[in-house]
Amino acid sequence: MKKRYLKILLMVVAAFISLSVDLLMSHADSTRNVTIKSLNVKVYDTDASTAVSMPNSEYSISYVDSEGLQQSLTSGETDSEGLITNVELKEVPTTASKLEITYTMGNETRGYIKNLSTDKPYTITFGKSIPEGNVISYKTSARFATSGEANSYTLHYLVARMNYYYNEVVNQTTHDIQVAHATDSSISEFRNQPINLYYERGSFVDVDNGFYRNGHDRSGVADIVLSDHASLSTFTDYYIKHAIAHEWTHWNLVRTANLPSGSYKNHYSYNEQTTTSYKEGGPAFVADMLTHEYSLADVDSEAQNDNYNGVNRLYGKSTIRTVEQVLYDLLDVSSNNENEDYFVSESLLNTADYTNEQISEINFGVLYAQMMQSKAKNLSEFLQYIQEKYVTSDTDKSNFQQVLTLNGLSSTGDFTLDADGNLLTE
Known part of the structure; x- marks a missing residue:
């Protein structure tokens, strides 16, 4: 009887291990790590040669999941040239084909460029497709608009x-x-x-x-x-x-x-x-x-x-x-x-x-x-x-x-003339 129970127990444990491995393999197959080696995005309106970078500016990186919900991955601050460099994004679903990078105009140590009505910092969002090798090294100048807003470029x-x-x-x-x-x-x-x-x-x-x-x-x-x-x-x-x-x-x-x-x-x-x-x-x-x-x-x-x-x-x-x-x-x-x-x-x-x-x-x-x-x-x-x-x-x-x-000043650095050019008295 004991041998029978032991055999059953071993079978259950083996099944559990097999299921766990399958789940791990399935999870591994459904996610991957994405590396941003270098991302350099500049902004322009009508002439790309006048594009400006977004230096020392906060950013957040996210993706849209299969249910259409925004999922955050990480955040940080661009470098002095406006680049995002050497960022490792862990376990990004394979169903996510694009990253959304939202740049905020400013940072907490300098201050922000804010909208008077909303009291919120201006932001610019750039979409970048995830390449086959999962390594992003990309440079571009782009125009940005808000849907339904005239002159938003x-x-x-x-x-x-x-x-x-x-x-x-x-x-x-x-x-x-x-x-x-x-x-x-x-x-x-x-x-x-x-x-x-x-x-x-x-x-x-x-x-x-x-x-x-x-x-x-x-x-x-x-x-x-x-x-x-x-x-x-x-x-x-x-x-x-x-x-x-x-x-x-x-x-x-x-x-x-x-x-x-x-x-x-x-x-x-x-x-x-x-x-x-x-x-x-x-x-x-x-x-x-x-x-x-x-x-x-x-x-x-x-x-x-x-x-x-x-x-x-x-x-x-x-x-x-x-x-x-x-x-x-x-x-x-x-x-x-x-x-x-x-x-x-x-x-x-x-x-x-x-x-x-x-x-x-x-x-x-x-x-x-x-x-x-x-x-x-x-x-x-x-x-x-x-x-x-x-x-x-x-x-x-x-x-x-x-x-x-x-400059017409006295030896103590005081002004010497009034509005009409007359000497000032002590």
Whole structure:
């Protein structure tokens, strides 16, 4: 009897093992691993030669199962060139012939490009068929549209460019502050704080872009809004990068130096409040440097030579443009049509070891970092801070004073003339 039971038990165990093997074999046959060796997707509207990548942007990868349901596989962030590389996708069903890769415009450490109405980040989804060998190495430029939405090709390209230039502004500034830190250890390494950038077709049309310290919707969370324009031709690469650099710098100066608010008419108009000229002049300077390869050589002597209906609007006067001109004089390695010979990192460098471009990057990094660290509220405070830290030799002191004189400033960096050109009294 015992032998009979043992025989039955062995038969049951054998059947179970056989069934398990069959199930394992069946599962193995129904799934496979897929490797993304390299996936490089760029976005364009009408001309593939203008396509932009999606660098340092979040992505998620999924497939649609046999019941039509979306199944997530993994998520991550593209590299600095916008590529997804060396990703292993485990146990993808053989019935899934295509992957869906959804790119999000932004990331949590930088911030996102968001839709004003939905408060959700813009996304772009790319479908990629799974090749026979289950290894993806693919590069393409493509157009993207949302079903039923007019002009969505243009919209996707526009937000992809905003994402691209937002990333570039952050990376370029971070790099320059890092090289400045390597030159002057008293400069703190740059620590970015994320801020979202909002845009929507048909919203904030033909008005100024804006940084909102309490949020455009008064939520209490700071954000940036890029206005829309009736003519989409306004959105050149230069315009997008310049606008983002300007507003993002407002954010950095508010969060680190708590610069005050203040309204103004334009960059050449006189501001009774010198804080207004400074808090706008700094971001204007940054935006121009990042979009003009650190050069304003064509307008280097504008503060001395401005002539609008016979009036010099800049020299010695509290304007945004005057502040920008002074900051540029602290950056430029060689002046154009100006009798001044000073730049802010001069006492820190053996200039023979650097190219002019490298020195310009260091100077930019120093000025950007010190606008934050000094916590100066106006140009005079900032210049006195710079003078104390970097103007050391007698030659430096003489050349620094020449910068002030050329721009009509006093020896303490104060404006000297009122709106009508009359001398200001103490």
